[in-house]
Amino acid sequence: SKEPTSIFSEGWLKRVYEEKPVKDVRTRFPPEPNGYLHIGHCKAIAVDFGFAKHHNGACNLRYDDTNPEKEEEKYFTSILDIVKWLGFEPAKVTYSSDCFDKLYELAEELITKDGAYVCHCTREEINMQRGGPDNRGKRYACDHRARPIEESITEFRAMRDGRYQAGEAFLRMKQKLTDADEGNPQMWDLPAYRVVKENHHHRTGDKWRIYPTYDFTHCIVDALEGVTHSLCTVEFRQSRISYDWLLEKLDMKVPKSDKRGPMQREFGRLSVGGTILSKRRILQLVEGTTVEKKKEDGTIETRKIAPAVRGWDDPRLFTMVALRRRGIPAKAMLNFVAELGVTDALTEIEPPRLESSIRKHLERTVPRQMLVLDPIKVVIEDLAAEDEQEMTVPYDPKGTIPGERRVKIGNAVYIDRSDFREEDDPDYFRLAPNKAVGLYNVPFAIRATSFSKDENGNVTEIKAVKVPATEKPKAYIQWVDVTTAVHVTARLYNSLFKTESPNTLDWKTGGWADDLNPNSEIIYGKAVVERGIQDLIKQNSLNPSGSSDALVRFQALRTAYFCVDIESTEDSIVLNQIVSLREDKGK
Ligand code: ATP
Ligand code: MG
Ligand code: MG
Missing domain, CATH: 2.40.240.10 (Ribosomal Protein L25; Chain P)
Structure with a gap:
């Protein structure tokens, strides 16, 4: 198997470096703090932090916190925790919101350079200007596009000062909306700033009523932080042109050159089948949901659906906190990403692929123990x-x-x-x-x-x-000796859903609940392990390896790989199955 570093010294990521072979490499991992990280993010972390590490550079953890309506403190903590668990130390932890003053200043500069205007059009009007529903009609400018620079400055300040409600005004970049040859929608006068209704921001409080968009913020903050290689996923490929356009307008980048300023390149996402990664859907699994159904006689039937998992870190999920709790070693996660390789193509895998990679890692790294599930x-x-x-x-x-x-x-x-x-x-x-x-x-x-x-x-x-x-x-x-046996609870895991494609289930009206696998968790409450488990636990607590990945893991002969669950106590040990010993014969 490949060493994790090989993804940087050959192939796609090597070529990305060669396009901009600078001495001081600087990258960033820019999550939106609006949810827990999932297995897909692990690839981004491995690429962003790993690339900088490989080139002796630095990688920032940047919270992309420009959307006050969706962010919560608990996500910030959890994201940093996962980055560290994977073995990376951010050079700096930064926040896009740290740059709000500077971003505002640059927005005025952009207006002054005739690169933006305040617009009052509705969503429908904007869609029409962009060629109608299929984007095939003629594109045209609204009257606001031609308004004098000073007027846009005044109106922008009015937006800032709270004289507009959400939706009544927004700052719009003056890109190439009216250029008939410009086929990339990212250049059709994107919004730069909007008025936000729930404007309270967890860091800047009520100071701002207007917030910058991703398209306005990301490239500028990259430039301000001195990012050299801005690595992101392919859905941003079309945005590369607006990324460069804005930086060039603001003299933060030289046209048609990556010599100065950040260079954006896009790698393929990691997608895992057989599971749910969308935040809104996981939330339903975590909290349960109540759905209303109109019956034939017109009355409304409410159906309460119980939570399907214990929390965001339930070992049956594929959030990073869940994978960690299930006992998958951080190193094995990184090896897995390296095994899959990094190119600009989407990597789609099914859980058995992950499991077989984890198994290979555990086989070489964890001790054997004897455990009896049903004694x-x-x-x-x-x-x-x-x-x-x-x-x-x-x-x-x-x-x-x-x-x-x-x-x-x-x-x-x-x-x-x-x-x-x-x-x-x-x-x-x-x-x-x-x-x-x-x-x-x-x-x-x-x-x-x-x-x-x-x-x-x-x-x-x-x-x-x-x-x-x-x-x-x-x-x-x-077998386990009766007099010295350690009594434990062992939890075995199977997939959460009966179907192999749970994303196709009904997530609007709770239909997913009918597809839950009743055997997704099998609990053996009277399992026994040889007394040696106590030594493993003791050794582990005596030598915390310095990493935050110090779980007790072992191979239970003829049974499965297990870890000692984080909430175990001395007299109540709970084991989580990490993976089976062999590829499963079925569910
Ligand atoms: P999601 O909607 O799944 O949470 P996102 O793109 O909104 O994804 P961000 O918090 O913006 O999540 O992501 C932070 C970084 O992680 C981004 O650079 C993004 O491209 C990357 N990323 C997100 N999902 C994946 C994935 N499935 N594979 C690889 N990288 C990903
Ligand atoms: Mg995002
Ligand atoms: Mg996200």
Whole structure:
């Protein structure tokens, strides 16, 4: 597998650097603080921060906070947290709103240079000016476009001073709306500033009633921050021309050259199928929803839909906080992005692709433990007290992962219910009456002699005897010593929806709720793990590795990869399945 840095030293990102091979590379990761980051953002973080790191440059974390109606404090904290968890340290944490004064000044400068005008047209009028509904008609200017510069300055100040309500006036760039040859809608006199109704901003308070648009802000703030390579996703390809146009107008960039000022280049988004990434949709999953349905007789039926997940970090989601909580290592996430590679094409993957990449990483990095999800007690009747044994077992039989643990076996062990059959069968190789099975790491096998059941017909206990070492068992199973077992809750995960394309479900009237997979989370409340888990937990808390990625993870033999959930306590350990051991056979 490729090392994460190789995406920068070859291919598309190498060529991007060669287009502007400066010594001091500066990039930025510019999330809008209006939601939690998802797996797609991980690619952007890997590209933006990784590119700067590879070239010994600097990358800022820039909160693109120009939309006061949608932003919340909790998102700011979570975004920085995820960037750090992925192992990056922003050179600076900046806010687009830090530049509001400067942006306003530049807006007046743009008007003065005849590059913008205050317009009072409605949405419909603007659409008509842009060639009508299909954009194919003739494009034309409104009267405001020709108004004197001084008048636009006065009107812009009036906007600033609160003399217009939202929608009554906006500052519009004077691009190429009337140029019949200009086919790019990004050049059809885009808005630069608008009056905002809910104007309270979390950082600048009530100082501003007008806020700059993305198209006006992004390129200017890039230039002000000294960004050299402004890397963004391909939906901004068409905006590159307006990005350059505005910077050239303001003398922040030289026409037709990337020598001075920032250079925008666009890479393909990462899209993950089988899951929901849209914020509004995840919100429905997190909070549930109430939908109203008009019945045939005209009455209205309200349907309350319960939340489908516990929160934004529920391990069944693909937000970054969820992936982290599920136990996916930060390093594995970065390797995954590198494996997929970066070009200007969209990368579409299905969850199994991610899982197989994670599995490869865990295989080489986490210790083994024995865990039994659904235990039945087996009493080994001919194991005398003095036969009790303690074995030293390496964390990894292949020796890739250093270390070893002590494993004890007494005369009672737990095995998994699925490893026992009441009736034997010649094709069956695990424990059954009169059939022997091997126990991992134990020098003898066991043969079942009898078993007992409760009133519901469930096997409650099995009696067994040792099998001479000369008889080699056909199969080995995991087990946990009864007296030293650590009792835990284990949560196994499957996809949240039955369909493979949940984005096509009905998200308007709650139809998605009918497609929820009832087995998306399977909880084993009485699972047991060998006592070594306590050592792993202790070691982990003694040597916080300095990274914020210090979760206890292990491979439970024959079961799955797990991590210790962040909300576990000493006497109540909860495990989250990270991924299965092999690609799933189904749901
Ligand atoms: P969403 O609507 O999915 O939250 P967004 O574009 O509104 O996406 P921003 O907060 O603006 O999210 O994104 C910050 C950065 O992350 C941007 O540079 C954006 O291009 C990038 N980004 C967002 N989604 C993806 C994705 N799926 N793949 C790669 N990069 C992405
Ligand atoms: Mg955005
Ligand atoms: Mg966003």
